[in-house]
Amino acid sequence: MPSARILLRSLVLTGLAVGLIAPATVAQAEPSAAELTQQINKSSSELEKVIESYNKLNEQIKVTKATAAQLAVKLGPLEQQATQSRAEVTALATKAYKQGNLRTADALLGDDGAESLLDRLGTLDYLARDREQRLADLTASQQQYIDQKARVDATLAKQTAQAKELEAGKKKIEGEISKLNETRRKVYGTASNAGSKYTGKIPAIDxxxxxxxxxxxxxxxxxxxxxxxxxxxxxxxxxxxxxxxxxxxxxxxxxxxxxxxxxxxxxxxxxxxxxxxxxxxxxxxxxxxxxxxxxxxxxxxxxxxxxxxxxxxxxxxxxx
Incomplete structure (x- = not known):
């Protein structure tokens, strides 16, 4: 068959195929009301999972913030106590140094200086060690709270970052809600079904x-x-x-x-x-x-x- 005739026949067949397919394509363009309703319910169900995840993170952030605030309240007085104890120990060390030198000279000049000096230095050493122990205990307690607060702060920072991510997710959710509303308008003629206040008898429950x-x-x-x-x-x-x-x-x-x-x-x-x-x-x-x-x-x-x-x-x- 000559090439021109083959080309002509191909064009005729192609045109016939297009004519047969096109009407069917147009007929399937719009989904039915039932299909749209099914789509609304499926999308709403999936959207609710995202919304509940958003709610859960907000609840977790509330708890973390409250915990951080409680630790901050406890840390304040503890830091003041540690500062005061450190000042006491510093003052005691200074006093011991000054009095120790004076009493050493007095001990060299006096008859009972040696025994008196040892007693005095022993007492001062005991007091210093007592203050140092108290400072060590307070510092340990303070460090414990600081460590806890650091962990809470890290958790809070992580959750704050997640909250920012969810804020972007919130915009997406709102976009999905807009799409749902548009679909609802197609099916029901309105984006929302306004409910009526309950006027019946409310059960009496203790x-x-x-x-x-x-x-x-x-x-x-x-x-x-x-x-x-x-x-x-x-x-x-x-x-x-x-x-x-x-x-x-x-x-x-x-x-x-x-x-x-x-x-x-x-x-x-x-x-x-x-x-x-x-x-x-x-x-x-x-x-x-x-x-x-x-x-x-x-x-x-x-x-x-x-x-x-x-x-x-x-x-x-x-x-x-």
């Missing part, structure tokens, strides 16, 4: 657990806010922390650390006020009884009442 549960019911409808623990918004561990803070109990703002701070229980032991953990300890909710929990779900949603089996529970903990 003790601190009742205070925590009441707080959680009153938080229903408030928006999920990244790394927030109220009063205008919450993330998951921020809500449980705030609820138990209202009951006089302190919980760290991190799901994993809350698990470590609570007493493990079985599902059959669940009582109102207990914590329920999900998603590899990146999500936590407050159990309120009757198979229900209150939690801050994810970006774009609000604090809500849900089934304890909204996800597969991976642990239960009791506060106090």
């Amino acid at each position: 003790g601190d657990a009742g205070k925590a549960v009441t707080f959680a019911y009153n938080a229903i409808g408030k928006p999920y806010v990244f790394a927030a623990d109220g009063p205008n918004g919450y993330d998951c561990s921020g809500l449980t922390s705030a609820a138990w803070r209202a009951a006089g109990q302190s919980l760290p703002h991190n799901a994993e650390m809350q698990r470590d701070r609570t007493t493990p229980i079985s599902r059959s032991q669940l009582q109102a006020g207990d914590l329920v953990f999900y998603n590899n300890l990146s999500h936590v909710a407050l159990y309120v009884g009757s198979g229900k929990v209150i939690h801050a779900p994810q970006v774009g949603e609000s604090v809500t009442l849900a089934s304890v089996d909204m996800m597969t529970p991976q642990g239960f903990g009791r506060v106090g």
